[in-house]
Structure formats: C-alpha cells, structure tokens
Amino acid sequence: MSAAKRQKTSKDGVPYELIYWPGIPGRGEHIRLALEEGGATYTDTAQPGQGGADPVLSMIGESNLGDDANPPYLAPPMLRHGDLVLSQTPNILLYLAPRLGLAGDPEDEDAIYRLNALALTALMTATTPIAVGLYYEDQKDESLRRTRDYVTNRLPKYLGYFEKVLKGKASGEGPWLYGGRLTYADLVLFHCVDGLKFMFPKAMKGMEKEHKGVFELYEAVKARPKIKEYLASDRRQPYSQGIYRHYDELDITE
Amino acid sequence: MSAAKRQKTSKDGVPYELIYWPGIPGRGEHIRLALEEGGATYTDTAQPGQGGADPVLSMIGESNLGDDANPPYLAPPMLRHGDLVLSQTPNILLYLAPRLGLAGDPEDEDAIYRLNALALTALMTATTPIAVGLYYEDQKDESLRRTRDYVTNRLPKYLGYFEKVLKGKASGEGPWLYGGRLTYADLVLFHCVDGLKFMFPKAMKGMEKEHKGVFELYEAVKARPKIKEYLASDRRQPYSQGIYRHYDELDITE
Structure with a gap:
C-alpha cells in the first residue's frame, strides 16, 4: 500500500478545518453548508477565539510556500483535513461531497462530474459591484452600469438555465437539480440565490414568477432540518x- | 454491477468529442492541449466540416433539456464521451486528466485535488476588456481602466502566486507545478500565459524577469514534442x- 493510500486511511474520523475570513459568509459559506448538511465535525476560523483573520493571512502570506505535498494557495477558503490542504471552493466541495453523502448515487461514478459542472455554473452567478480597485465609492457610475447589465441580462440567463436543468429528466423527482436527491450542487445554488436576494431583493423578487423551480429549490434547502438549525445559529456569518x-x-430591476 | 459501472466499461476506447466554437482557441483550447499531450483520439467541432457553430448552438439551445442522465449545460466547451456529456473547462479536465496520464502520480489519490486547485487558480488569470454588453467600442474608457488595474495589480499577483508554487517543495524537481512531472495544471497555465502574451505582449514582457519559473514552464510545455506538433498544425485555432x-x-504596462 502506497503512502498516499495510508494517508487516506489515517484521515478517517479526522475533523475538517475550514480556514476562512471571519465576518462574511463569502465563498466559505458553500463549504459550511455542505459540512452542516453532512453532519460533519469541523472547526471554522471565522468563529470567535479562532485567531480572526490571522490563520488566513498566514496561509496566503508571501513566505508561505506550502509543504512537501501541498502547494501554497492564493486565497481562501481553504480546508485542512489531516495532511491534506485544499483551496478553491468547487474543489473543496468535490473532495467533501462524496465523504458527506452529498454527491448523488454512490453507484453512479459519473455523477460527481455532472454535479461539479452544475456547481461551477452556479458559482458563476456571483457578481460584484467592484470592478477595479478597492472602493465602491470610487466607481459608482461603473457599478450602476454593471448592475444594470447583470439584472437585465446575466441574472435571467443564469436563473433560466437552472430552471431548464430542473425541467430536464436528469433532475429526477422532487425539487433537486440532479438525480432526484439533495446534492451539494443544490446547496451551492441555494447560497448563490440567498446572496443575490440580499444584494438585489427587488430584481430577485421579479424573477420568482418565471423561475418557480429555482425558488422552490431554495425554500426546500432552507427547510432542511440541519440547514434550518445552522442558519439560526451563531455559526452563520452575517x-x-x-x-x-x-x-x-443598486437595488434595481432594469 | 450497476448501470453506471457498465457504462464506464463501455466507454473504454470510445473517442472523445469536443464541442466548441470554431475560430478561437478560447476555453476549448485547454481541453485540446490535454487531449493532444495525452495522445487521445478525439473529434473537434471547431474543425472544418464538423458543422461550424451548429453543434454548440444545438447543445445550449432553449429546447435542449439534456437527457435521462445528463443535465442541459449553459455554455461550451462540452465533452461527449459515450453516454456521458460534460461541461465546464476545469470539470472536463478533471475527468480527462487521470485517463490521459496527466493527473500526477496515480498512487497519490489526493493529487487530483491539488491539481484541480492549481488549474482553477490558473483559469482565474483570464481577463476580458468587455465589462458589459457586447461591443468593445462602446466601453473603451472602462476597458482601459480595467486593463490598467489588471496589468498593475492582478497580473503580478497571479504570476507571483505561480512563481511561489514553483518555489515550493510540493512542485518537486524540474519546471512543473506539482510533483516533479508534467500534469494538466501545467498545460492550463501554459495556455493562460500564451493568451495573456497575445493580449498584453508589453506587460507580459515586463513580467519575465521577476517570474522566471513561470516563463520557463511556458517554454517547457511549448517544447513538448506533441504540443509542438499540435501548435504548428491546422488543429490549433487562431x-x-x-x-x-x-x-x-490596451497593450500597456501601467
């Protein structure tokens, strides 16, 4: 048995360590939702007493070149699991989902690739008013122009796409995106919709009628007992x- | 044996079908480079006589809801392999790389997650002068502002990151990003650098001195016999x- 295989075995039962900025849900939220729905034991540097931003800063600092097996990474979220350190949201989810029972039918070895495609596409829906530099106040006109483009073109395109996925046969029965059961792709889409509802409440309200399936999925995830408990807890970042x-x-509809 | 396992077996020896726009390297190029370096048999809708843009348009059209097992997808590139249809560049590479011997040491089952993180990060380096809508001519001022931000802030940040990866121990010996051997992450970074050299030749020239490792990797990929042959062939899109x-x-340095 190779060293890598031994390492895998030694990770069974090892808690997951999420390394992410405190004070925002951000990209780290996608990881939290999977860990919570999967009932995993994990630590989270966003929680009080975990060092604040220091663990993130130390991981991405100039002098951190990674270790023998893990390259340095550019940005959080990062996940440590035993000796393994991972970065990039969809990549961390790809690793976690089969371990947490969130990767569809375990007999279907191609499911993970279809779910990864759905998750990557859902993550594309994120937008920011900040085009260049740090401050919104320095780019208000540009932000308004970008937001107008987003709510009139990109938002309906993305939500329309997921509505199509839900209408397609591969989604199976029930409110879920793939294979008739909750997967991590649903959790990813849930948080993207949640973030967009916070950002653009008016535009998102206007999308409900034409994208019933997407909003039903959103409510179905929100009603999951573990998710519901989590969203009401201190573990959820504002x-x-x-x-x-x-x-x-920027709360505009056209 | 499950239906999914039988399906896998039946895909052995089945050629890969790349579905992508003709006339640009685009995101499809990342898939082509992996297929070429891996010596795979594949078809490519960008080649003459393959229907032009029609195969892409039919895959992403309003009425295409996917099939029993494959969701519809939002955008190319797509890859068909037997009954499996995939989208999203890093996802297609994730599927192909282990099959083409481009996923590092096959004994190291965690390698694919580290490579996926590197590939996803390399893909973040792509930029576009087009912020909103279709036409560059309608947004020249904004494009210049964005480009200035890109070449002075984001470009050095990204190249500096990969330089750090190459200095880290996990990169191993030689010019490669991970484990002392060529992987698909190197091919992804190669095309990102190639695209940026086309887009911003002056700014990229200015980066060479401080990022020797990145440019050595670029030259090392370019010199691989199969890649060299491919780049000189008609299969390479302009x-x-x-x-x-x-x-x-927009060819500026600051």
Whole structure:
C-alpha cells in the first residue's frame, strides 16, 4: 500500500478545518453548508477565539510556500483535513461531497462530474459591484452600469438555465437539480440565490414568477432540518462587505 | 454491477468529442492541449466540416433539456464521451486528466485535488476588456481602466502566486507545478500565459524577469514534442475575438 493510500486511511474520523475570513459568509459559506448538511465535525476560523483573520493571512502570506505535498494557495477558503490542504471552493466541495453523502448515487461514478459542472455554473452567478480597485465609492457610475447589465441580462440567463436543468429528466423527482436527491450542487445554488436576494431583493423578487423551480429549490434547502438549525445559529456569518453587498442605489430591476 | 459501472466499461476506447466554437482557441483550447499531450483520439467541432457553430448552438439551445442522465449545460466547451456529456473547462479536465496520464502520480489519490486547485487558480488569470454588453467600442474608457488595474495589480499577483508554487517543495524537481512531472495544471497555465502574451505582449514582457519559473514552464510545455506538433498544425485555432483579444491601445504596462 502506497503512502498516499495510508494517508487516506489515517484521515478517517479526522475533523475538517475550514480556514476562512471571519465576518462574511463569502465563498466559505458553500463549504459550511455542505459540512452542516453532512453532519460533519469541523472547526471554522471565522468563529470567535479562532485567531480572526490571522490563520488566513498566514496561509496566503508571501513566505508561505506550502509543504512537501501541498502547494501554497492564493486565497481562501481553504480546508485542512489531516495532511491534506485544499483551496478553491468547487474543489473543496468535490473532495467533501462524496465523504458527506452529498454527491448523488454512490453507484453512479459519473455523477460527481455532472454535479461539479452544475456547481461551477452556479458559482458563476456571483457578481460584484467592484470592478477595479478597492472602493465602491470610487466607481459608482461603473457599478450602476454593471448592475444594470447583470439584472437585465446575466441574472435571467443564469436563473433560466437552472430552471431548464430542473425541467430536464436528469433532475429526477422532487425539487433537486440532479438525480432526484439533495446534492451539494443544490446547496451551492441555494447560497448563490440567498446572496443575490440580499444584494438585489427587488430584481430577485421579479424573477420568482418565471423561475418557480429555482425558488422552490431554495425554500426546500432552507427547510432542511440541519440547514434550518445552522442558519439560526451563531455559526452563520452575517452578510457584510464580501462578495454579496447591498447598496440601495443598486437595488434595481432594469 | 450497476448501470453506471457498465457504462464506464463501455466507454473504454470510445473517442472523445469536443464541442466548441470554431475560430478561437478560447476555453476549448485547454481541453485540446490535454487531449493532444495525452495522445487521445478525439473529434473537434471547431474543425472544418464538423458543422461550424451548429453543434454548440444545438447543445445550449432553449429546447435542449439534456437527457435521462445528463443535465442541459449553459455554455461550451462540452465533452461527449459515450453516454456521458460534460461541461465546464476545469470539470472536463478533471475527468480527462487521470485517463490521459496527466493527473500526477496515480498512487497519490489526493493529487487530483491539488491539481484541480492549481488549474482553477490558473483559469482565474483570464481577463476580458468587455465589462458589459457586447461591443468593445462602446466601453473603451472602462476597458482601459480595467486593463490598467489588471496589468498593475492582478497580473503580478497571479504570476507571483505561480512563481511561489514553483518555489515550493510540493512542485518537486524540474519546471512543473506539482510533483516533479508534467500534469494538466501545467498545460492550463501554459495556455493562460500564451493568451495573456497575445493580449498584453508589453506587460507580459515586463513580467519575465521577476517570474522566471513561470516563463520557463511556458517554454517547457511549448517544447513538448506533441504540443509542438499540435501548435504548428491546422488543429490549433487562431486568436481572434474570444476571451483573449488584442487591442493596441490596451497593450500597456501601467
């Protein structure tokens, strides 16, 4: 048995460590939702007493070159599981989902690739009012122009796509995207919709009638007992100045 | 044995079918480079006599809801392999790489997640002068502002990151990103650098001195016999109005 295989075995029962900024749901939220729905034991650097932003800063700092097996990474979220360190949201989910029972039918070895495609596409729906540099205040006109393009072109395109997925046969029965059961792709879409509802409440309200399936999926995830308990807990980070930001003047419908 | 397992077996020896726009390298190029380096048998809708844009348009059309097992997809590239249809560039590569010997040490079952993180990060380097709507001509000022931000902030950040990866121990010996051997992550970074060299030749020239490792990797991929043969062939699509576009007035260094 190779060293890699031994390492895998030694990770059974090892808790997951999420390394992410405190104070925003951000991309880290996708990882949290999977860990929570999967009932995993995990730590989260966003929680009080976990060092604040320091664990993230130390991982992405100039002098951190990774270790013998793990390259350095550019940005959080990161997940440590035993000796393995991972970055990139869809990649962390790809690793976690089969371990947490969120990757569809375990007999269907191609399911993970279809779910990964759905998750990557859902993540494309994220948008930011910040085009260049750091400050929204320096680019208000540009932000308004981008937001107008987003809510009139990109948002209906993305939601229309997921509505099509839900109408397709591969989605199976029930409110889910693939194979008639809850998968991590549903959790990803849930948080993307949740973030967009925070960011653009008016535009998202206007999307409900034409995208009933997407909003039913959203409500179905929200009603899952573990998700419901999590969303009401202190473990959920508040929306703030992360990917999803709310500005009243960008809450437009056209 | 499950239906899914039988399906897998039946795909052995089945040629890969790349479904992508003709006339640009685009995101499809990442798939082509893996197929070429891996010596795979494949068809490519970008080649003459393959129907032009029609195969792509039919896959992403309003009425295409996928099939019993495959959801509909939003955008190319797509890959068909037997009954399996995939979308999303990093996802297609994730599927192909282990089959083409481009996923590192086959004994190291965690390698694919580290490579996927590197590939996803490399793909983040892509930029476009087109912020909103279709036409560059309608957004010249905004494009210049975005490009200035890109070449002075994001470009050095991204290249600096990959330089760090190459300095880290996990990269191993030689010019490669991970484990001392060529992987698909190297091919992805190669095409990203190639596209950026086309788009911003002056800014990329200015990066060479501080990022020697990245440019050595670029040359090492370019010199691989199969890649060299491919790049000189008709199978390589020319740069045009795709992700990587060249405008003289955006060829700036600061």
